Amino acid sequence: MQTTFTPEQLADPATARSNEILRACVHCGFCTATCPTYQVLGDELDSPRGRIYLIKDMLEQGRPADEKTVKHIDRCLSCLACMTTCPSGVHYMHLVDHARAHIEATYKRPWRDRALRWLLAAVLPYPGRFRLALMGAKLGRPFARWMPDVRLRAMLEMAPKWIPPVSRNDDPQTFGAQGETKMRVALLTGCAQRALDTDINDATIRLLTRLGAEVVVAKDMGCCGALVHHMGREQDSHAAAKRNIAAWMAVKDQGGLDAVVINTSGCGTTVKDYGHMLRNDPVSQDAAEISEKAMDVSEVLMKLLPGDAPLPLNEARMDIAGIDAVSPGPAGQGPIRVAYHAACSLQHGQQIKSHPKTLLKRAGFEVVEPADSHLCCGSAGTYNLMQPEISRELKARKLKTLHAKAPQVIAAGNIGCMMQLAGGAEVPVVHTVELLDWAMGGPRPAKLGETVAALPRNG
Structure with a gap:
């Protein structure tokens, strides 16, 4: 794609990077086939190709964003299916x-939009505030139908x-490793x-x-910054990133650091991008190092459990069992059928596709995937919360294809997906790591209730 940025515009690092990306696009439209919003809405401007045209025009003209551009960019999920599909590497x-x-810098949103975005940015990244908000939402749920804004109704209904x-x-x-210490990792606990x-x-x-990792929950660690980053609040997201980088570099200085382990894939995508986000910041070198060390929990487990042999039974220490843990179930008669939902992030x-499924299979589960995985x-x-109508349509489609596989349980690697699916799923929705922990000697996930009481052991 040809671009017409001026030398003065290209002096801005962000514009120069966007120019590189735009010039890689060849208008092929392969991205439209895997874009969820294009499939739901059927509007070219709600496809990656259409949004690229809008962004190109806005940036080249150096003009403030207009209502049309904002509407279609806001509808983008940032699921990044287009990046997997794109043959040109855009x-x-x-x-x-x-x-x-x-x-965010050039467009003044209607006051309701501004208020909602401010509320989300002020509450969700802070667990204490979020917990209080959830308690309030629980009380307000019976009155959701009378809320004037569909987004407020969605917030109450999803609590x-x-x-x-x-x-x-x-x-x-710090949680010490059982037996020989094989690695020292920092865990992002999320918000x-x-x-x-x-x-x-x-x-x-x-x-x-149990597998030999010393796990550090770092002091002064907070939200990864993904939530505000996707709102365009760069200053806030960069501040969050720098706070975490400092916390994890302190862990490294105090005893070494082999990996930053992330069990919420939406956070993982952002942390792995810290190097790019802060490439022009004085902490760029540390940011790049943390990005390099960032790993999804499934990646770390594959390092600790190499090969393809069945996973071993290794009873959990009950002193870190967790408040809601329950006793392991008895040995079962057959594999539990798990529908694996691959989080977009x-x-x-x-680009982690096989690790979670491989680990679940090695743990003795029967793993199936929906047709639209x-x-x-x-x-x-x-x-x-901000686009509830489109979100509900996508949720209904996903649940239909998951239920078509007749699973006993649905597994995912991202808390956002879990909450979304649990709101309409006919079976329990749990995190992949909870099933793996159970299969390897940990307690049965409390969310399974009595629906899945038995577990086949690999021995």
Whole structure:
């Protein structure tokens, strides 16, 4: 694609990067075939190719964003399926991130939009505030139908009926490895996850320590910055990134650091991009190092459990079992059928496709996938709150294809997807690491209830 940026415009690093991306696009349109919003809405401007045209025009003209451009960029999920599909290697993620920052800087949204975005940015990245908001939403849910804004109704309706107690495992501390220490890792405990589902971090700590990893929950670590980054709030997202980088570099200085382990794939995609986000910042070298060390929990498990042999049974230490843990189930008569939902941020954002499925199979589970495994469930961070109508359509489609596989349980590697699917799933929805922890000697995930009581053991 030809571009007409001036030398003065190209002096800006963000514009220069966008120019590189735009020039890689050849207008082929392969991206439209895998774009969820294009499939739902059928509008070319709601496809990656259409959005690229809008972004190109806005940036080349150096003009403030207009209502039309904002409408179609806001509808983008940032699922990044287009990047997996694109034969030309167009880095759409960096382009749309630049567009969102430009929109934030140049476009004045209606007051309701501004208020909602301010509220989300002020609450969701902070577990304590988020927990209080969830309690309030629980009380307000019966009145959701009378809310004047569909987005406020969505917020109330999506609030979980049960809010888990705080897990002390999320406090800054170090969990020693059982037996020989094979690696020292820092765990990103997340922000929304700490309020919505504390079992995930508990299971991650149990499993990693049993396999020989020393797990550090770093002091002063916070939200990864993904939520505000996707709102175009660059200053806030960069501040969050720099805070985490400093926290993890301190862990490295105090005893070494082999990996930053992330069990929320939406966060993982962002942390792995810290090097790019802060490439022009004084902390660029540390940012690049942290990006290099960032790993999804499935990547770390594959390092600790190489090969393809069945996973060994290794009973969990109950002192870090977690508040909501229950006893392991008895040996079962056959494999549990697990429908694996591939989070977009994992399969497209990080290009991790096989590790979770391989680990589940090695753990003795029967793994199936929906026919549309490459498509988004509609969660996409805060998308289900800001674009609830499109999100509901995508959720319904995904649940239909998951249920078609007749699973006993649905597994995913991202808290956002889990919450989205659990709101309509006919079977329990759990994190992949919870099933792996259970299969290898940990407690049965509490979310399974009595629906899945038996577990085949590999021995």
